[in-house]
Amino acid sequence: MTIHTSFVPRLRRVGAVAAVVTAVLGFGVAPAAHAAPDAASLPLGDADLAESRSSQALTRGVTLTRIVRGTEPAPSDQITTTTRGPWVVNVLTIDPSTSRGHLAATYGPDLANVEKTTDLVRSAGALAGVNASFFTFTGSAQYPGDPVGLGVFGGKLLSEPTGEPAEANLVVDARSNKVLMGHLHWTGSIQNTRTKVTLPLEFINHPPVVPAGCAELAQQTQCTLAGDVARFTPEFADATPSGAGVEVVLDGQGCVVRTATTRGTTLTADQTSLQATGRDSVALLSVAKGCVKQTTTVLDESGKKLPLRAGTFGVTGRYRLLADGQVVVPAGSPSDSFFARNPRTIAGTTVDGKIVLATIDGRMTTSVGTTMDETAAVAAALGLHDAINLDGGGSTTMSVEGTLVNQPSGGTERAVGDALVFVDSRFTGR
Secondary structure, eight states: OBBOOGGGHHHSSSSSOOOOOOOOSSSOOOOOOOOOSSSSSOSSSOOOOEEEEEEEEETEEEEEEEEEEEEEEOOOTTTTOOOOOOOOEEEEETTTTTTTTTEEEEOOOOSSSOOOOHHHHHHTTTEEEEEOOBBTTTOSSSSTTTTOOOOETTTEEEEEOOOOTEEEEEEEEETTTTTEEOOOEEEEEEEEEETTOOOOOEEEOOOOOOOOGGGGSSSGGGGGSSEEEEEEEETSSSSOOOOEEEEEEOOSSBEEEEEEEEEEEEEEOTEEEEEEOHHHHHHHHHHHHSBEEEEEEEOOOOBBOOOOTTTTTEEEESSSEEEEEEEEEOOOTOOOOGGSOOOEEEEEEOOOOOOEEEEEOSSSSOOOOHHHHHHHHHHHHHTEEEEEEOOGGGOEEEEEETTOOOOOOTTSOOOEEEEEEEEOOOOOOO
16 A cells, blocks of 8 residues: 555654554563464454465575465455455564574665565565555655655665654664564754754655745745755655755765755765755755754654664554554544555564564455454464554565565555565674
Protein backbone atom coordinates (compact mmCIF):
# COMPACT_ATOMS: atom_id res chain seq x y z
CA MET A 1 0.00 0.00 0.00
CA THR A 2 1.52 3.24 -1.07
CA ILE A 3 0.38 6.66 0.10
CA HIS A 4 -0.94 9.02 -2.53
CA THR A 5 1.01 12.20 -3.11
CA SER A 6 -1.82 14.44 -1.98
CA PHE A 7 -1.75 12.76 1.44
CA VAL A 8 1.98 13.21 1.99
CA PRO A 9 2.19 16.90 2.97
CA ARG A 10 -0.55 16.45 5.57
CA LEU A 11 1.15 13.38 7.01
CA ARG A 12 4.56 14.99 7.19
CA ARG A 13 3.35 18.21 8.80
CA VAL A 14 1.59 16.68 11.80
CA GLY A 15 3.29 17.45 15.12
CA ALA A 16 4.74 14.67 17.26
CA VAL A 17 2.27 13.12 19.67
CA ALA A 18 2.34 10.23 22.10
CA ALA A 19 1.54 6.78 20.69
CA VAL A 20 1.93 3.18 21.73
CA VAL A 21 4.66 2.83 24.36
CA THR A 22 7.72 1.23 22.81
CA ALA A 23 8.65 -2.17 24.18
CA VAL A 24 12.38 -1.54 24.16
CA LEU A 25 14.07 1.74 25.05
CA GLY A 26 17.32 2.00 23.17
CA PHE A 27 18.87 -0.94 21.35
CA GLY A 28 17.98 -3.59 23.91
CA VAL A 29 16.31 -6.99 23.82
CA ALA A 30 14.70 -8.44 26.91
CA PRO A 31 16.14 -11.80 28.03
CA ALA A 32 14.08 -14.98 28.44
CA ALA A 33 13.13 -18.02 26.42
CA HIS A 34 10.27 -17.99 23.95
CA ALA A 35 8.46 -20.38 21.71
CA ALA A 36 9.97 -20.96 18.28
CA PRO A 37 8.52 -18.68 15.61
CA ASP A 38 6.80 -21.63 13.87
CA ALA A 39 5.40 -23.29 17.01
CA ALA A 40 1.72 -22.30 16.77
CA SER A 41 -0.83 -22.89 14.03
CA LEU A 42 -2.02 -19.73 12.37
CA PRO A 43 -5.27 -18.42 13.93
CA LEU A 44 -6.87 -17.80 10.56
CA GLY A 45 -10.22 -19.02 9.38
CA ASP A 46 -11.99 -22.18 10.48
CA ALA A 47 -10.34 -24.43 13.03
CA ASP A 48 -10.49 -27.51 10.79
CA LEU A 49 -8.38 -26.04 7.98
CA ALA A 50 -5.35 -28.04 6.92
CA GLU A 51 -2.04 -26.27 7.43
CA SER A 52 1.29 -27.27 5.90
CA ARG A 53 4.78 -25.96 6.61
CA SER A 54 8.11 -26.38 4.91
CA SER A 55 11.40 -24.90 6.12
CA GLN A 56 14.90 -24.56 4.77
CA ALA A 57 18.10 -23.22 6.22
CA LEU A 58 19.38 -20.40 4.00
CA THR A 59 22.61 -19.97 5.93
CA ARG A 60 23.76 -20.32 9.50
CA GLY A 61 21.15 -18.81 11.81
CA VAL A 62 18.67 -17.98 9.02
CA THR A 63 15.66 -20.07 8.02
CA LEU A 64 12.87 -19.59 5.51
CA THR A 65 9.50 -21.15 6.33
CA ARG A 66 6.51 -21.34 4.01
CA ILE A 67 3.11 -21.81 5.62
CA VAL A 68 -0.03 -22.66 3.64
CA ARG A 69 -3.33 -22.73 5.50
CA GLY A 70 -6.37 -24.00 3.59
CA THR A 71 -6.31 -26.13 0.48
CA GLU A 72 -9.06 -24.88 -1.82
CA PRO A 73 -8.91 -21.63 -3.81
CA ALA A 74 -11.30 -18.96 -2.56
CA PRO A 75 -14.24 -17.94 -4.75
CA SER A 76 -13.28 -14.64 -6.32
CA ASP A 77 -16.27 -12.89 -4.81
CA GLN A 78 -15.48 -14.12 -1.30
CA ILE A 79 -11.83 -13.15 -0.92
CA THR A 80 -12.59 -10.51 1.71
CA THR A 81 -15.06 -12.65 3.69
CA THR A 82 -14.19 -16.34 3.42
CA THR A 83 -13.29 -18.32 6.53
CA ARG A 84 -11.76 -21.10 4.44
CA GLY A 85 -8.72 -19.23 3.16
CA PRO A 86 -6.36 -20.07 1.73
CA TRP A 87 -3.46 -18.11 3.20
CA VAL A 88 0.17 -18.23 2.09
CA VAL A 89 2.73 -16.87 4.55
CA ASN A 90 6.50 -16.73 4.06
CA VAL A 91 8.62 -16.28 7.17
CA LEU A 92 12.29 -15.33 7.31
CA THR A 93 13.75 -15.94 10.79
CA ILE A 94 17.16 -14.56 11.75
CA ASP A 95 18.90 -15.69 14.94
CA PRO A 96 21.60 -13.11 15.74
CA SER A 97 23.14 -15.43 18.34
CA THR A 98 24.26 -17.86 15.63
CA SER A 99 24.10 -15.83 12.42
CA ARG A 100 27.19 -14.35 10.81
CA GLY A 101 25.25 -11.57 9.11
CA HIS A 102 23.37 -8.36 9.78
CA LEU A 103 20.07 -6.66 9.06
CA ALA A 104 20.11 -3.30 7.29
CA ALA A 105 17.93 -1.07 5.12
CA THR A 106 18.62 0.14 1.61
CA TYR A 107 16.91 2.46 -0.87
CA GLY A 108 18.99 1.91 -4.03
CA PRO A 109 20.80 4.56 -6.10
CA ASP A 110 18.87 7.49 -4.63
CA LEU A 111 16.14 8.16 -2.11
CA ALA A 112 13.63 9.85 -4.42
CA ASN A 113 13.12 6.98 -6.84
CA VAL A 114 11.82 3.42 -6.56
CA GLU A 115 13.40 0.02 -7.13
CA LYS A 116 12.07 -3.52 -6.99
CA THR A 117 12.80 -5.39 -3.78
CA THR A 118 14.58 -8.11 -5.75
CA ASP A 119 16.90 -5.49 -7.25
CA LEU A 120 17.50 -3.90 -3.85
CA VAL A 121 18.45 -7.31 -2.43
CA ARG A 122 20.84 -7.95 -5.31
CA SER A 123 22.46 -4.51 -5.28
CA ALA A 124 23.01 -4.70 -1.52
CA GLY A 125 24.74 -8.06 -1.87
CA ALA A 126 22.09 -9.41 0.49
CA LEU A 127 20.86 -12.94 1.00
CA ALA A 128 17.23 -11.97 1.48
CA GLY A 129 14.92 -9.05 2.11
CA VAL A 130 11.41 -7.64 2.20
CA ASN A 131 9.87 -4.34 1.18
CA ALA A 132 9.82 -1.84 4.04
CA SER A 133 8.64 1.77 4.34
CA PHE A 134 5.48 3.45 3.13
CA PHE A 135 6.35 5.83 0.32
CA THR A 136 4.85 8.37 -2.08
CA PHE A 137 2.39 7.00 -4.64
CA THR A 138 4.37 5.81 -7.67
CA GLY A 139 1.80 6.76 -10.28
CA SER A 140 1.65 10.49 -9.74
CA ALA A 141 4.72 11.72 -7.89
CA GLN A 142 7.83 13.38 -9.20
CA TYR A 143 9.75 11.71 -6.38
CA PRO A 144 7.97 8.36 -5.93
CA GLY A 145 10.47 6.83 -3.50
CA ASP A 146 10.20 9.65 -0.97
CA PRO A 147 9.58 7.84 2.36
CA VAL A 148 6.46 8.83 4.27
CA GLY A 149 8.12 8.84 7.66
CA LEU A 150 11.41 7.86 9.26
CA GLY A 151 14.31 6.84 7.04
CA VAL A 152 17.76 6.23 8.56
CA PHE A 153 20.49 4.72 6.43
CA GLY A 154 24.02 4.12 7.66
CA GLY A 155 23.45 6.48 10.58
CA LYS A 156 22.14 9.31 8.37
CA LEU A 157 18.68 10.70 8.98
CA LEU A 158 17.44 11.02 5.39
CA SER A 159 13.72 11.29 6.16
CA GLU A 160 12.08 12.58 9.31
CA PRO A 161 9.31 10.92 11.35
CA THR A 162 5.96 12.52 10.57
CA GLY A 163 4.55 12.66 14.08
CA GLU A 164 1.43 10.97 12.68
CA PRO A 165 0.09 8.67 15.46
CA ALA A 166 -0.22 5.73 13.07
CA GLU A 167 3.47 5.80 12.20
CA ALA A 168 5.41 2.89 13.66
CA ASN A 169 9.17 2.71 13.31
CA LEU A 170 11.76 -0.05 13.26
CA VAL A 171 15.38 0.82 13.99
CA VAL A 172 18.18 -1.74 13.89
CA ASP A 173 21.79 -1.58 15.00
CA ALA A 174 23.51 -3.58 12.25
CA ARG A 175 26.54 -4.21 14.45
CA SER A 176 24.56 -6.11 17.07
CA ASN A 177 21.28 -6.86 15.24
CA LYS A 178 19.38 -5.41 18.17
CA VAL A 179 16.08 -3.86 17.23
CA LEU A 180 14.01 -0.97 18.55
CA MET A 181 10.34 -0.64 17.61
CA GLY A 182 8.01 2.16 18.53
CA HIS A 183 6.86 5.65 17.66
CA LEU A 184 9.82 8.02 17.23
CA HIS A 185 9.90 11.76 16.76
CA TRP A 186 12.54 14.30 15.88
CA THR A 187 13.74 17.87 16.13
CA GLY A 188 15.74 19.77 13.54
CA SER A 189 17.09 23.28 13.20
CA ILE A 190 19.71 25.51 11.66
CA GLN A 191 21.52 28.16 13.67
CA ASN A 192 23.72 30.99 12.48
CA THR A 193 27.08 30.44 14.15
CA ARG A 194 27.69 34.18 14.62
CA THR A 195 24.28 35.62 15.51
CA LYS A 196 22.90 32.41 17.14
CA VAL A 197 19.55 33.04 15.41
CA THR A 198 17.81 29.68 14.95
CA LEU A 199 15.27 28.48 12.39
CA PRO A 200 13.43 25.15 12.79
CA LEU A 201 13.45 22.54 10.03
CA GLU A 202 10.20 20.92 8.94
CA PHE A 203 11.38 18.34 6.42
CA ILE A 204 14.43 16.36 5.42
CA ASN A 205 14.60 15.39 1.74
CA HIS A 206 10.97 16.26 1.13
CA PRO A 207 9.88 19.08 -1.23
CA PRO A 208 8.60 22.18 0.58
CA VAL A 209 5.08 23.32 -0.25
CA VAL A 210 4.43 26.71 -1.80
CA PRO A 211 1.46 28.34 0.01
CA ALA A 212 -1.59 28.32 -2.26
CA GLY A 213 -2.14 32.03 -1.74
CA CYS A 214 1.39 32.80 -2.96
CA ALA A 215 1.59 30.40 -5.88
CA GLU A 216 1.43 33.21 -8.45
CA LEU A 217 4.12 35.39 -6.87
CA ALA A 218 7.32 35.75 -8.84
CA GLN A 219 9.33 35.79 -5.58
CA GLN A 220 8.42 33.86 -2.46
CA THR A 221 10.17 36.53 -0.40
CA GLN A 222 7.08 38.68 -1.05
CA CYS A 223 4.76 36.07 0.48
CA THR A 224 3.21 36.74 3.92
CA LEU A 225 1.91 33.18 4.41
CA ALA A 226 3.76 30.47 6.32
CA GLY A 227 5.76 28.10 4.13
CA ASP A 228 8.20 25.26 4.76
CA VAL A 229 11.90 24.88 5.47
CA ALA A 230 13.52 21.69 4.20
CA ARG A 231 17.04 20.25 4.19
CA PHE A 232 18.33 18.24 1.22
CA THR A 233 21.29 15.89 1.02
CA PRO A 234 23.09 14.43 -2.00
CA GLU A 235 21.32 11.10 -1.37
CA PHE A 236 17.96 12.58 -2.39
CA ALA A 237 18.27 12.69 -6.19
CA ASP A 238 20.38 14.01 -9.06
CA ALA A 239 19.03 17.47 -8.28
CA THR A 240 17.07 19.14 -5.52
CA PRO A 241 13.39 19.99 -6.16
CA SER A 242 12.87 22.97 -8.45
CA GLY A 243 10.25 25.71 -8.18
CA ALA A 244 9.40 28.93 -6.40
CA GLY A 245 11.22 29.70 -3.19
CA VAL A 246 14.80 30.20 -2.09
CA GLU A 247 17.71 27.79 -1.77
CA VAL A 248 21.00 28.06 0.09
CA VAL A 249 23.80 25.57 -0.61
CA LEU A 250 26.22 24.75 2.21
CA ASP A 251 29.62 23.09 2.12
CA GLY A 252 30.77 20.31 4.43
CA GLN A 253 31.48 22.81 7.23
CA GLY A 254 28.03 24.37 6.97
CA CYS A 255 29.26 27.55 5.29
CA VAL A 256 27.25 29.17 2.50
CA VAL A 257 28.48 28.37 -1.01
CA ARG A 258 25.71 30.04 -3.00
CA THR A 259 22.22 31.47 -2.60
CA ALA A 260 19.39 31.52 -5.14
CA THR A 261 15.88 32.99 -5.21
CA THR A 262 14.55 29.96 -7.06
CA ARG A 263 14.83 26.33 -6.05
CA GLY A 264 16.60 23.50 -7.86
CA THR A 265 20.31 22.70 -8.05
CA THR A 266 22.83 19.87 -8.04
CA LEU A 267 24.87 19.04 -4.95
CA THR A 268 28.34 17.60 -4.65
CA ALA A 269 28.97 14.73 -2.23
CA ASP A 270 29.97 17.06 0.63
CA GLN A 271 27.21 19.64 0.17
CA THR A 272 23.71 20.05 1.56
CA SER A 273 21.05 22.59 0.73
CA LEU A 274 18.27 24.41 2.55
CA GLN A 275 15.06 25.34 0.76
CA ALA A 276 12.23 27.57 1.96
CA THR A 277 8.89 28.76 0.66
CA GLY A 278 6.37 31.39 1.77
CA ARG A 279 7.47 33.91 4.37
CA ASP A 280 10.01 31.34 5.60
CA SER A 281 12.04 32.33 2.55
CA VAL A 282 12.95 35.65 4.18
CA ALA A 283 13.73 33.91 7.46
CA LEU A 284 16.07 31.43 5.75
CA LEU A 285 17.96 34.16 3.89
CA SER A 286 18.38 36.00 7.19
CA VAL A 287 19.75 33.00 9.10
CA ALA A 288 21.79 31.31 6.36
CA LYS A 289 24.61 33.81 6.08
CA GLY A 290 28.25 32.97 6.61
CA CYS A 291 28.12 29.60 8.36
CA VAL A 292 25.33 27.70 10.10
CA LYS A 293 25.12 24.78 12.46
CA GLN A 294 22.70 22.07 11.33
CA THR A 295 21.16 19.93 14.07
CA THR A 296 18.88 16.91 13.71
CA THR A 297 17.97 14.66 16.62
CA VAL A 298 15.82 11.53 16.74
CA LEU A 299 14.03 10.93 20.03
CA ASP A 300 12.22 7.92 21.48
CA GLU A 301 8.85 8.20 23.16
CA SER A 302 10.39 9.15 26.48
CA GLY A 303 12.33 11.98 24.82
CA LYS A 304 15.65 10.14 25.05
CA LYS A 305 18.06 10.77 22.20
CA LEU A 306 18.56 7.84 19.83
CA PRO A 307 22.22 7.52 18.80
CA LEU A 308 22.68 7.55 15.03
CA ARG A 309 25.86 5.65 14.28
CA ALA A 310 27.22 4.15 11.07
CA GLY A 311 25.37 0.91 11.72
CA THR A 312 21.98 2.49 12.43
CA PHE A 313 19.13 1.86 9.98
CA GLY A 314 15.47 2.80 10.36
CA VAL A 315 12.29 2.35 8.33
CA THR A 316 8.64 3.29 8.64
CA GLY A 317 5.58 1.13 9.12
CA ARG A 318 1.99 2.00 9.79
CA TYR A 319 0.57 0.76 13.09
CA ARG A 320 2.22 -1.26 15.78
CA LEU A 321 0.87 -4.82 15.84
CA LEU A 322 2.34 -6.14 19.11
CA ALA A 323 3.99 -4.43 22.07
CA ASP A 324 5.39 -6.51 24.92
CA GLY A 325 3.44 -9.49 23.61
CA GLN A 326 0.11 -7.67 23.58
CA VAL A 327 -1.98 -6.87 20.50
CA VAL A 328 -2.12 -3.08 20.22
CA VAL A 329 -3.36 -2.45 16.69
CA PRO A 330 -6.48 -0.24 16.67
CA ALA A 331 -9.83 -1.62 15.59
CA GLY A 332 -10.11 0.69 12.59
CA SER A 333 -13.22 1.65 10.67
CA PRO A 334 -15.23 -0.86 8.61
CA SER A 335 -15.16 1.66 5.77
CA ASP A 336 -11.36 1.99 5.86
CA SER A 337 -9.92 -0.43 3.30
CA PHE A 338 -6.54 -0.27 5.03
CA PHE A 339 -7.93 -2.42 7.87
CA ALA A 340 -9.59 -4.91 5.50
CA ARG A 341 -7.89 -7.97 4.04
CA ASN A 342 -4.78 -7.06 2.11
CA PRO A 343 -1.33 -8.45 1.44
CA ARG A 344 0.87 -7.65 4.45
CA THR A 345 4.54 -7.35 5.33
CA ILE A 346 5.48 -7.82 8.99
CA ALA A 347 8.70 -7.12 10.88
CA GLY A 348 9.16 -8.18 14.48
CA THR A 349 11.27 -9.72 17.19
CA THR A 350 10.87 -12.54 19.64
CA VAL A 351 11.53 -11.95 23.30
CA ASP A 352 14.90 -13.74 23.02
CA GLY A 353 16.09 -11.49 20.20
CA LYS A 354 15.31 -13.35 16.99
CA ILE A 355 14.29 -11.13 14.07
CA VAL A 356 11.35 -12.19 11.90
CA LEU A 357 10.37 -10.77 8.52
CA ALA A 358 7.15 -12.17 7.06
CA THR A 359 4.91 -11.66 4.05
CA ILE A 360 1.26 -12.64 3.69
CA ASP A 361 0.05 -12.85 0.11
CA GLY A 362 -3.39 -11.42 -0.54
CA ARG A 363 -6.15 -10.20 -2.86
CA MET A 364 -5.96 -13.49 -4.75
CA THR A 365 -7.98 -16.69 -4.80
CA THR A 366 -4.77 -18.54 -3.87
CA SER A 367 -4.16 -16.36 -0.79
CA VAL A 368 -6.76 -13.94 0.49
CA GLY A 369 -4.67 -11.71 2.74
CA THR A 370 -5.37 -10.52 6.27
CA THR A 371 -7.14 -7.75 8.10
CA MET A 372 -5.09 -5.74 10.58
CA ASP A 373 -6.53 -7.82 13.44
CA GLU A 374 -5.64 -11.02 11.60
CA THR A 375 -2.17 -9.69 10.86
CA ALA A 376 -1.54 -9.07 14.56
CA ALA A 377 -2.82 -12.56 15.35
CA VAL A 378 -0.43 -14.06 12.80
CA ALA A 379 2.47 -12.09 14.30
CA ALA A 380 1.64 -13.47 17.74
CA ALA A 381 1.34 -17.02 16.38
CA LEU A 382 4.79 -16.67 14.83
CA GLY A 383 6.14 -16.13 18.34
CA LEU A 384 6.68 -12.40 18.06
CA HIS A 385 6.81 -10.22 21.17
CA ASP A 386 6.98 -6.91 19.28
CA ALA A 387 5.93 -6.31 15.69
CA ILE A 388 4.96 -3.59 13.24
CA ASN A 389 3.02 -3.54 9.99
CA LEU A 390 5.24 -2.43 7.10
CA ASP A 391 4.00 -1.31 3.68
CA GLY A 392 1.70 -3.93 2.18
CA GLY A 393 -0.77 -4.32 -0.64
CA GLY A 394 0.93 -4.50 -4.01
CA SER A 395 4.23 -3.63 -2.34
CA THR A 396 4.40 -6.85 -0.28
CA THR A 397 7.48 -8.68 -1.52
CA MET A 398 10.01 -11.18 -0.19
CA SER A 399 13.17 -11.94 -2.12
CA VAL A 400 15.86 -14.55 -1.50
CA GLU A 401 19.09 -14.19 -3.44
CA GLY A 402 17.32 -11.72 -5.71
CA THR A 403 14.50 -14.12 -6.59
CA LEU A 404 10.85 -13.63 -5.65
CA VAL A 405 9.62 -15.94 -2.90
CA ASN A 406 6.05 -14.71 -2.58
CA GLN A 407 3.40 -13.86 -5.18
CA PRO A 408 2.69 -10.10 -5.47
CA SER A 409 -0.99 -9.25 -5.66
CA GLY A 410 -0.64 -7.24 -8.84
CA GLY A 411 0.79 -10.19 -10.75
CA THR A 412 4.17 -8.52 -11.15
CA GLU A 413 6.58 -7.06 -8.65
CA ARG A 414 6.07 -3.40 -7.75
CA ALA A 415 8.98 -0.99 -7.36
CA VAL A 416 9.19 0.32 -3.79
CA GLY A 417 10.97 3.01 -1.80
CA ASP A 418 13.26 0.88 0.35
CA ALA A 419 13.78 -2.60 1.78
CA LEU A 420 14.96 -4.40 4.88
CA VAL A 421 17.74 -6.77 3.83
CA PHE A 422 19.82 -9.46 5.50
CA VAL A 423 23.48 -9.51 4.44
CA ASP A 424 25.32 -12.72 5.31
CA SER A 425 28.43 -11.02 6.67
CA ARG A 426 29.38 -8.83 9.59
CA PHE A 427 28.67 -5.13 9.30
CA THR A 428 31.91 -3.32 8.59
CA GLY A 429 30.70 0.20 7.82
CA ARG A 430 32.39 3.14 9.49
